[in-house]
Amino acid sequence: MTSTVENAGASRRDFLYIATGTVGAAGTALALWPFIDQMNPDASVLALASTEFDMAPLEEGQGVTIKWRGKPVFIRHRTKKEIEEARKTPLADLKDPVARNLNLPPDAKATDENRVKDANGKVNEKYLVQIGICTHLGCVPLGESGDYDGWFCPCHGSHYDSAGRIRKGPAPRNLDIPPYKYTTDTQIVIG
Amino acid sequence: MSGHSAYEFKNPIARWLDERLPVLSIVRGQLVDFPTPRNLNYWWTFGGILATMLVIQLLTGIVLVMHYTPHVAMAGDSVEHIMRDVNWGWLLRWMHANGAAFFFIAVYIHMFRGLYYGSYKSPREILWMIGVIIFIVMMATAFMGYVLPWGQMSYWGAVVITNLFSAFPYIGEPIVQWLWGGFTVGNPTLQRFFSLHYLLPFVLAALVFLHVWALHITGNNNPAGIEVKSKEDTLPFHPYYTMKDLFAIVVFLMFYAAFVFYSPWYMGHSINFAPANPMVTPEHIVPEWYFLPFYAMLRAIPSKLGGVIVMFSSLIILFFLPWLDTSKVKSLKYRPLARQFFWLLVIVCLTLGIAGSQPATGAWLLVARLATAWYFIHFLVILPLLGFIEKPKPMPASISEAVLGKEAA
Numbered sequence: 335m336t337s338t339v340e341n342a343g344a345s346r347r348d349f350l351y352i353a354t355g356t357v358g359a360a361g362t363a364l365a366l367w368p369f370i371d372q373m374n375p376d377a378s379v380l381a382l383a384s385t386e387f388d389m390a391p392l393e394e395g396q397g398v399t400i401k402w403r404g405k406p407v408f409i410r411h412r413t414k415k416e417i418e419e420a421r422k423t424p425l426a427d428l429k430d431p432v433a434r435n436l437n438l439p440p441d442a443k444a445t446d447e448n449r450v451k452d453a454n455g456k457v458n459e460k461y462l463v464q465i466g467i468c469t470h471l472g473c474v475p476l477g478e479s480g481d482y483d484g485w486f487c488p489c490h491g492s493h494y495d496s497a498g499r500i501r502k503g504p505a506p507r508n509l510d511i512p513p514y515k516y517t518t519d520t521q522i523v524i525g
Numbered sequence: 526m527s528g529h530s531a532y533e534f535k536n537p538i539a540r541w542l543d544e545r546l547p548v549l550s551i552v553r554g555q556l557v558d559f560p561t562p563r564n565l566n567y568w569w570t571f572g573g574i575l576a577t578m579l580v581i582q583l584l585t586g587i588v589l590v591m592h593y594t595p596h597v598a599m600a601g602d603s604v605e606h607i608m609r610d611v612n613w614g615w616l617l618r619w620m621h622a623n624g625a626a627f628f629f630i631a632v633y634i635h636m637f638r639g640l641y642y643g644s645y646k647s648p649r650e651i652l653w654m655i656g657v658i659i660f661i662v663m664m665a666t667a668f669m670g671y672v673l674p675w676g677q678m679s680y681w682g683a684v685v686i687t688n689l690f691s692a693f694p695y696i697g698e699p700i701v702q703w704l705w706g707g708f709t710v711g712n713p714t715l716q717r718f719f720s721l722h723y724l725l726p727f728v729l730a731a732l733v734f735l736h737v738w739a740l741h742i743t744g745n746n747n748p749a750g751i752e753v754k755s756k757e758d759t760l761p762f763h764p765y766y767t768m769k770d771l772f773a774i775v776v777f778l779m780f781y782a783a784f785v786f787y788s789p790w791y792m793g794h795s796i797n798f799a800p801a802n803p804m805v806t807p808e809h810i811v812p813e814w815y816f817l818p819f820y821a822m823l824r825a826i827p828s829k830l831g832g833v834i835v836m837f838s839s840l841i842i843l844f845f846l847p848w849l850d851t852s853k854v855k856s857l858k859y860r861p862l863a864r865q866f867f868w869l870l871v872i873v874c875l876t877l878g879i880a881g882s883q884p885a886t887g888a889w890l891l892v893a894r895l896a897t898a899w900y901f902i903h904f905l906v907i908l909p910l911l912g913f914i915e916k917p918k919p920m921p922a923s924i925s926e927a928v929l930g931k932e933a934a
Contacts, residue, residue, distance in 0.1 A: 370703075373703050373704070373706055373713075373717065374702065374703050374706065375702055375705075375706055375707050375708065375713075376706065376713070379706070379707045379708070379711075379713070399804055401803075401804070403707075403708040403709070404707060404708055404709040404711055404803060405708055405709050405803075406803065406804045469829075470688075470829055471684070471685040471688040471689065471691075471829075472684040472685060472687075472688035472691075473681065473684065473685065473806040473810070474804065474805060474806040475806075487806075488806060488807075488808050488809065488810075489681075489685065489806060489810055490824055490885055491884070491885055491886055504824070504826075504827055504828065504829055504832065505829065506828070506829045506830075
């Protein structure tokens with residue numbers, strides 16, 4: 335029976351050995367988290383979350399760039415020609431068939447209407463509101479340029495159409511539409 | 526070759542110290558008596574040149590930090606303060622900025638020397654792989670350093686490079702926000718880049734220590750690519766190679782000084798004198814010249830994720846080089862076919878560099894695509910096949926025979 339006693343002793347020792355090691359490893363892993371998480375956006379960054387803008391002073395064909403969460407947001411009063419072109423474009427011609435509108439479900443189709451819809455479903459096709467950051471590597475595209483009467487990114491040559499949809503070049507997605515809603519017919523709150 | 530020499534120090538204090546902590550005998554064994562192949566040419570001096578550049582970067586960097594302010598509102602001004610007000614600030618800053626460029630010139634020569642003479646082959650695989658890690662850490666350090674003046678090119682360089690990580694599905698966006706500490710590149714980004722830019726050179730120094738350690742286990746490769754067989758094949762490191770390295774370092778520093786004193790902004794971009802503006806991207810943004818071949822690969826692929834994967838693969842592939850090259854013969858001196866492919870690879874890499882500096886359209890885009898394809902074909906197809914196809918030239922029996930000829934040996 336001595337062998338059983340020896341085994342019992344060994345297995346108890348093994349258990350303590352493994353348990354101690356596990357607690358040590360888990361504790362180290364947990365202690366690592368604050369060092370990793372401190373790099374995430376902090377409270378002061380998260381606090382700067384919403385911006386108001388009145389679009390009434392914008393003339394047809396005029397666009398402005400405003401700042402939201404430190405990012406450029408393009409707000410454009412589109413011309414009739416631009417709206418017409420964007421509407422006529424068949425969805426089959428689009429590189430990215432999804433609206434990329436944070437106010438809509440993620441699978442909403444990239445129709446012109448879906449590109450100008452706010453969080454309450456209100457549509458004013460004159461005003462296009464989008465985050466002015468190329469979905470390729472984050473440069474700010476130039477307005478009123480490119481092959482599709484929209485935006486052109488000078489960094490790596492992406493062309494967006496008059497609804498901000500990617501048509502040509504390395505960018506994978508349409509320009510993002512930020513979360514926003516109309517508070518009056520021309521006033522919006524972004525974020 | 527490893528271990529310290531059995532030298533008995535005559536000085537009683539030296540002997541007393543060495544019996545307790547054998548630093549003196551390690552220096553003696555590794556830096557003085559260390560047996561080094563007698564046929565090393567000047568291409569072998571770039572290791573010493575690189576160590577010198579690392580020290581220059583550390584020294585100038587540590588003193589620049591005494592005057593620099595890592596804040597978006599003050600970074601650019603503090604750099605100009607260094608240039609105009611700080612005693613010798615202009616010299617220290619130009620030494621540091623041009624030092625980075627010359628560090629890369631030396632590392633590229635050092636790496637191509639390794640490629641030419643097969644220095645990555647058995648038994649030096651680990652030595653080579655540590656070298657590749659050093660190269661990658663060097664690139665990260667240089668990138669973050671370029672962001673610190675917070676000019677337009679600094680800012681948009683940081684935006685484009687950090688956005689590379691957004692190419693990965695699902696995890697991309699959280700990773701990028703974690704890197705930024707915000708929703709765009711901003712003050713938190715600048716501060717952490719500053720912290721890491723200060724840290725990484727010390728990591729580099731530790732890696733260099735491992736690199737040299739691995740070198741001193743296997744001993745140097747040499748232009749003949751034959752391992753050391755007898756005492757006749759080697760010379761003591763000091764004074765033969767300390768003096769040869771020193772001479773090469775002085776010549777290299779003359780070129781460096783010519784840039785520091787007469788053309789310090791030759792490799793810079795004037796747009797970086799404009800303060801960073803997150804609302805406007807400059808017309809034509811390009812990375813520093815030493816990143817251009819990789820930048821060309823990134824842009825050559827018409828898909829975002831694809832471009833990022835190809836660019837990173839071009840570095841990762843170097844880790845597998847010791848096993849991709851199937852030839853037993855190290856030195857290209859005895860490999861007539863491989864030698865031609867080597868020079869083709871050099872031309873391809875230079876072409877990628879030029880293509881990376883041009884707008885990514887039309888003919889240049891095509892050139893970049895062909896060159897990118899060839900870069901991978903070279904490592905994945907040509908090198909593995911050459912080992913089977915090529916008939917190497919007859920090799921000398923030993924290093925001393927290679928140097929002195931058959932009769933003398």
